[in-house]
Amino acid sequence: MNLKGKIAIVTGSNKGIGEACVKQLIEAGATVHGICRSGCSFSHENYTCHHGDVRDYEGIKAIFEKVIDAQGSIDILINNAGLGYFSYCEDLHIDKWQELFDTNVNGVFYGCKLALPGMKKQGNGHIINIASIAGLEGYQQVSAYCATKFAVRGFSEALYKEVRESGVKVTCVYPGSVKTDFFRHSESIDAHDNMLMPEDVAAQILFALQTPDNFHNVNIEIRPLKPRG
Numbered sequence: 540m541n542l543k544g545k546i547a548i549v550t551g552s553n554k555g556i557g558e559a560c561v562k563q564l565i566e567a568g569a570t571v572h573g574i575c576r577s578g579c580s581f582s583h584e585n586y587t588c589h590h591g592d593v594r595d596y597e598g599i600k601a602i603f604e605k606v607i608d609a610q611g612s613i614d615i616l617i618n619n620a621g622l623g624y625f626s627y628c629e630d631l632h633i634d635k636w637q638e639l640f641d642t643n644v645n646g647v648f649y650g651c652k653l654a655l656p657g658m659k660k661q662g663n664g665h666i667i668n669i670a671s672i673a674g675l676e677g678y679q680q681v682s683a684y685c686a687t688k689f690a691v692r693g694f695s696e697a698l699y700k701e702v703r704e705s706g707v708k709v710t711c712v713y714p715g716s717v718k719t720d721f722f723r724h725s726e727s728i729d730a731h732d733n734m735l736m737p738e739d740v741a742a743q744i745l746f747a748l749q750t751p752d753n754f755h756n757v758n759i760e761i762r763p764l765k766p767r768g
């Protein structure tokens with residue numbers, strides 16, 4: 540129960556990795572505010588699910604302000620909302636490239652921009668940015684998604700150096716394949732049981748969130764042991 544009394548925001552909270560994080564945060568004693576577009580997946584007295592789109596800065600700002608007004612602070616931000624499109628470069632529609640960057644990159648920036656003033660003022664806080672192993676190495680027909688996750692990696696690495704002296708931790712997480720709905724846009728990959736489970740990723744994040752004040756996990760790379768069985 541190390542996170543008792545902590546206030547957390549999780550984007551992309553109604554399924555997959557985000558939902559697993561919400562449940563484990565509640566279990567650890569935190570009060571959690573989720574953000575997603577298509578509604579709550581479950582209810583709990585310490586969980587509020589807000590309807591929001593991370594691509595919409597003004598809408599997300601209003602949610603952050605509401606949480607701060609009601610709770611006084613944001614202690615934990617998990618920038619998790621994201622999606623993938625997979626195709627050869629020349630076949631990817633411009634709108635999909637834009638949607639990937641608006642969601643996976645701009646959404647992360649908006650969350651950090653909104654949470655940091657309060658975290659710096661209170662002298663502590665923890666931001667978790669969910670990248671991917673696609674932010675560490677390139678894969679063919681994944682170029683646009685890789686570009687967004689490399690951006691999250693660069694942003695996170697710069698940000699941790701920028702805010703550490705204020706007492707704020709920034710951790711970037713690089714999961715390999717996770718068994719979630721993420722692969723619905725892929726023609727060649729179906730989620731399967733040799734992938735990581737969303738609960739595995741959430742557990743590593745919860746571990747990082749409960750480290751003592753004198754150190755932080757800068758990067759967490761998590762891969763399935765036997766990805767092909």
Ligand SMILES: NC(=O)c1ccc[n+]([C@@H]2O[C@H](COP(=O)([O-])OP(=O)(O)OC[C@H]3O[C@@H](n4cnc5c(N)ncnc54)[C@H](OP(=O)(O)O)[C@@H]3O)[C@@H](O)[C@H]2O)c1
Pocket residue numbers: 550551552553554555556557574575576577578591592593594619620621622623642669670671672713714715716717718719720721722737
């Ligand atoms: N699954 C993998 O293999 C894998 C591996 C490495 C990294 N990741 C990353 O992990 C994160 C979570 O993915 P997942 O696997 O849990 O996928 P998922 O099951 O498809 O869940 C994605 C979540 O993001 C939300 N979301 C998407 N676009 C949004 C938007 N514009 N505004 C607000 N919420 C939005 C979705 O809710 P709504 O649609 O209701 O908004 C949903 O809650 C993503 O950043 C993904 O890139 C996944």
